Amino acid sequence: MDSDNISISLGELADILKAELHGDRDCRIERVATLQSASPGSISFLANHRYRSHLAKTRASAVILSPADQPECPVFSLALENPYLGYAKVASLLNSVPVLPSGIHPTAWVSTKATIHETAWVGAQAVIEDGVSIGVNTYIGAGCVVSSQTIVGDYSQLVANVALCRNTVIGKRVLIHPGVVIGGDGFGIANNNGIWVKIPQLGSVRVGDDVEIGANTTIDRGALEDTVIEDGVKIDNQVQVGHNVYIGAHTAIAGCVAIAGSVRIGKRCVVGGATAIAGHLNIADDVYLTGASQVAKSIPKSGIYSSWIPIQESLVWRKNVVRLNQLDEMARRIKALEKSQVGID
Incomplete structure (x- = not known):
């Protein structure tokens, strides 16, 4: 396939997704x-019942949907149990990814004591300090700072203006978006008769693969000890992860979450946006x-948990x-009323 004009047949997509095809295998x-916005040549998806009303009028060439929704589809379709996952896979297949450059921009500063793989790229105004190791096909974008003794694994990307503080370890195929700071000092202070004394932060941060x-x-x-982000974790924008936190593999954390120090979060968890987790708590898997x-106490059992009041009209909220x-x-x-009723038939 041409990377600038990707096209794939509906039959190929059905085989890749192991989906039930309804329509022409040769449809491109x-x-x-x-x-709502699809046109011929597009594939769309229906994964949320809130959008079912748009199905009848879609101009897409095909739609990814559940078997239950398939009879209502007016165009070709791919039916499978998890249409959202199907959409994610198709979007990846059709996404035109530019070929990343290799080399070192002339305005970058790279220590002679750093190790940069020949296929890596170090962008404009980036800084690479002593003892840093940059892996195969790794991309260090403009304005990034990679501090001493840090390791960035193969095929990882620091998009722009990312700061990796000393001794940070980044795994393979890690994607880090602009403005991220990894390895800054945790909030460690001790009270000495009303005066705060800074506690040195002697650990580092270890980020897994993917x-x-x-x-x-x-x-x-x-x-x-180190702050640890295990393999496959997905963290949204503007999340605060405190010192000594452990986040288990394949956990997803939405935007504006605050995780205080020494929290341990299990595998495959989902943390909704703007959630706050108090320090030194344990969250189970799933x-x-x-x-x-x-979250003010540990959660020892998997399940769905909530602790906030859903939106209400302001007058009702005030009364409540x-x-x-x-x-x-x-x-x-x-x-007192219960006590006063004791002995009364």
Whole structure:
């Protein structure tokens, strides 16, 4: 396939996805689009019932959907149990990825004590310090700073203006978006009669393979032991990961989450946006925290957890807050009433 004009047949896609094909195997697909914006040559998808009303009017050449929705589809289709995953795979196949350059930009500063693979790229105004190792086909974008003794694994990308502080270890095929800081000091301070004394942060950060870290996320170095991000973790934009945190493999964390120090999160967890997790807690494997949850105790069992009030009309919310503040007094009155009813038939 031409990398600038990718095209693939619907039959090929059906074979790759192991999907049930309804339509012409030879139909050519060139791009992915929404049901509303699709045109001939596009493939769309239906993975959320909220968009089912758009199916009847779509102009897509084909739609990826569930077997239950297939009878309502007016165009060719690929039916499978997880249409969203199918969409993700097709989008990857049709995504034209530019060939990355290799070499060192003339404005970059690279230590003579660093090891840069000949296939890697170091972009404009980037800084590579002593003892750094940059792997095969790794991309260090403009303005990045890779501090001393840091390792960046093969096929990883630092898009632009990424800071990797000393002794950080980045695995293979890691994608780090602009503005990320990995390995900055954790928030370690001790109180000395009202004066805060800084605690040296002596650990580092270890990031596994196939991790993605969103823009302006910060991951602090450990105080004594390393902060660890395991393989396959996906972190959204503007997430704060405190020192000594451990995030298990294939966990996904949405934007604006705050994780305090020494939290341990298990494998395959999902943390909804704007969730806050207090320090020194343990979260089991396969835990789903809905958005804006406030986690103040450990969660030892897998499942779905929530701790925030869904949106309400402002007047209703104000009344409920007043009642919430009266709960303690109401509990005392109920207890007194129960005592007064003892012995009454």
